[in-house]
Amino acid sequence: MAYRPTARTEATRLAHRERLLDAARQLLAEGGYAAASVSALARRADVSTGSVYNHFASKQELLAAVFRHVAGHELDAVRKAVRAREGVAEQLRALVEVFSYRALRAPRTAWALLAEPVDPLVEEERLTYRRGYHDLAETIIVAGIDSGELPPQDARLSAAAVIGAVGEALIGPLSPVGVRTDPAPVVEGITMLCLRAVGARSA
Structure with a gap:
């Protein structure tokens, strides 16, 4: 007779998997992917190294799952903020x-x-993560063009430019963030650049 997991064993399995993902998220925040070795992960989650492979076929599969979870959480937070705003300029500002x-x-x-x-x-x-942000920005820009809040433009291209500008300004090699004690002027500068780039009438 084939083994069928019970509700309890399945709940235990999912709990262990969540512990591993949580441990990996912590390691990622502390030292990036280099810090998230299988042995370090097992120690942080207080499990055996072998048990890691009961949930993930490889370290790469584990890190992909962690990336998917963390990135999804970040994207959901941005989407929620955008939905809470009215008007294209304010939605783009929220993003x-x-x-x-x-x-x-x-x-x-x-x-x-x-x-x-x-x-x-x-x-x-x-x-996939970057496409999520691009699609969100493109949706905002298309809505702005349709409503007349933004001038006609290639929404797909504009969205790619906006997302690229934000990422480069924040963590690119020329980003000023590392030498500033107050990030607010940097964020405001990036925001205004993006608004002007798509032709938003107001901030």
Whole structure:
């Protein structure tokens, strides 16, 4: 007779998986992917190294799952902020500001999500993550064009430019964030640049 997991064993399995993901999120925030070795993960989650592979076939699969979870949480927060605003300018402002301040509060995680060299499996998740932000920005811009709040433009191109500008200004090699004690002027500058770039009439 084939083994069928009971509700209790399935709940236990899911709890263990969540512990591993939580431990990996902590390690990611502290030292990026380099810090998230299987042995370090097992120690942090207080499980055996072998048990890690009961949930994930490889370290790469584990890190891809962690990326998907963390990135999804960040994207959901930005989407929620956008939905809470009225008007294209305010929605675009919400996108840029919430993304920026969340990234600045957790710079190591932001680096891991946006720029840290990763294996191809995680890179696939990163592309999906970036597409999520691009699609959100494109939706805002299209709505603005349709309502007359924004001038006619290639919404897809404008969205790519906006998302690229935010990421580069925050964590790119020329970003001024690392030498500023107050991030507010940087975030406001990025926001105003993005608003002007798409032709928003007001902030």
